[in-house]
Amino acid sequence: WVRMVTAQTPTNIAVIKYWGKRDETLILPVNDSISVTLDPAHLCTTTTVAVSPSFVQDRMWLNGKEISLSGGRYQNCLREIRARACDVEDKERGINISKKDWEKLHVHIASYNNFPTAAGLASSAAGFACLVFALAKLMNAKEDNSKLSAIARQGSGSACRSLFGGFVKWNMGKFEDGSDSLAVEVVDEKHWDDLVIIIAVVSSRQKETSSTTGMRETVETSLLLQHRAKEIVPKRIIQMEEAIKNRDFASFAHLTCADSNQFHAVCLDTCPPIFYMNDTSHRIISCAEKWNRSEGTPQVAYTFDAGPNAVLIARNRQAAARLLQKLLFYFPPNSDTDLNSYVLGDKSI
Numbered sequence: 001w002v003r004m005v006t007a008q009t010p011t012n013i014a015v016i017k018y019w020g021k022r023d024e025t026l027i028l029p030v031n032d033s034i035s036v037t038l039d040p041a042h043l044c045t046t047t048t049v050a051v052s053p054s055f056v057q058d059r060m061w062l063n064g065k066e067i068s069l070s071g072g073r074y075q076n077c078l079r080e081i082r083a084r085a086c087d088v089e090d091k092e093r094g095i096n097i098s099k100k101d102w103e104k105l106h107v108h109i110a111s112y113n114n115f116p117t118a119a120g121l122a123s124s125a126a127g128f129a130c131l132v133f134a135l136a137k138l139m140n141a142k143e144d145n146s147k148l149s150a151i152a153r154q155g156s157g158s159a160c161r162s163l164f165g166g167f168v169k170w171n172m173g174k175f176e177d178g179s180d181s182l183a184v185e186v187v188d189e190k191h192w193d194d195l196v197i198i199i200a201v202v203s204s205r206q207k208e209t210s211s212t213t214g215m216r217e218t219v220e221t222s223l224l225l226q227h228r229a230k231e232i233v234p235k236r237i238i239q240m241e242e243a244i245k246n247r248d249f250a251s252f253a254h255l256t257c258a259d260s261n262q263f264h265a266v267c268l269d270t271c272p273p274i275f276y277m278n279d280t281s282h283r284i285i286s287c288a289e290k291w292n293r294s295e296g297t298p299q300v301a302y303t304f305d306a307g308p309n310a311v312l313i314a315r316n317r318q319a320a321a322r323l324l325q326k327l328l329f330y331f332p333p334n335s336d337t338d339l340n341s342y343v344l345g346d347k348s349i
């Protein structure tokens with residue numbers, strides 16, 4: 001027999017960034033972060049997990065290609081879910097798996113991204129969240145999504161925020177075992193559904209410095225990071241939660257842009273400095289800033305992760321349409337800039 005479960009998980013984009021770990025193995029951050037979850041129709045991972053007595057080892061395929069599961073991050077997720085596995089009684093198909101059986105059984109995992117992994121868009125967030133969720137269903141682990149987020153976190157920090165829709169906060173937590181470092185919903189996906197997210201793919205090349213390596217170097221060398229984590233982010237988190245709850249776009253845009261810029265300043269403050277944005281990214285920032293100033297009230301917020309691609313959050317559909325026009329005017333297709341495509345991603349609805 002084979003028992004299978006399929007799950008689908010959207011990716012998320014941080015508006016208050018996670019950058020820096022206080023524990024590298026458990027993946028515990030130096031500050032809280034807040035993200036918005038995208039609509040799964042645009043950027044998501046679909047994962048099927050299967051178990052059968054005929055499987056002789058755990059195996060995984062990513063976008064059709066087999067990958068090694070030997071890395072600590074996969075092993076941590078598998079171990080944590082196995083430890084919580086319960087009896088499974090599938091009457092319809094005559095399958096009975098006892099809690100003890102899970103110690104001996106192996107799983108096969110097939111995962112697909114509906115966007116090119118090479119596009120430099122966060123894929124680990126959706127990937128680990130989906131893996132943990134699917135495994136939990138397969139093994140009948142009865143944990144709520146916050147508890148599961150603490151497991152997904154051990155795959156990739158940002159993954160913990162993909163287990164909820166809407167706006168999500170990752171509490172850094174205080175405990176050494178990481179049990180209180182988990183994600184909670186700030187508001188659900190219906191709360192602020194005017195927002196439209198446009199991702200401008202500036203470069204489809206793989207980033208030079210991975211988030212994991214980059215943040216390690218920042219923690220080791222940047223003094224600005226200490227200031228950011230202790231003095232700046234705690235206040236911003238409170239203000240951002242307020243702005244989201246009140247659907248206050250002006251405050252939301254101000255905080256989102258300021259936090260993205262400070263994250264990239266912290267990267268520059270790293271030794272040797274890390275450059276994630278390029279000239280096109282900078283031009284997009286200028287374009288957004290100029291537009292917001294000329295309108296008197298912000299129309300768009302921008303944020304950049306560990307790469308040059310811009311995530312643009314427009315206040316509503318009209319603003320998004322005007323933004324697209326501007327982007328096409330300043331960065332026409334096949335121009336000498338390397339901006340080559342626009343991915344439209346509505347906030348999770």
Ligand code: DP6
Nearest residue numbers: 014017018156157158211212305306
């Ligand atoms: C810039 O979650 O990819 O996107 O925990 O080492 O896997 P690891 O890093 P990752 O880092 C994401 C960094 C970021 C900001 C964010 O998503 O909060």
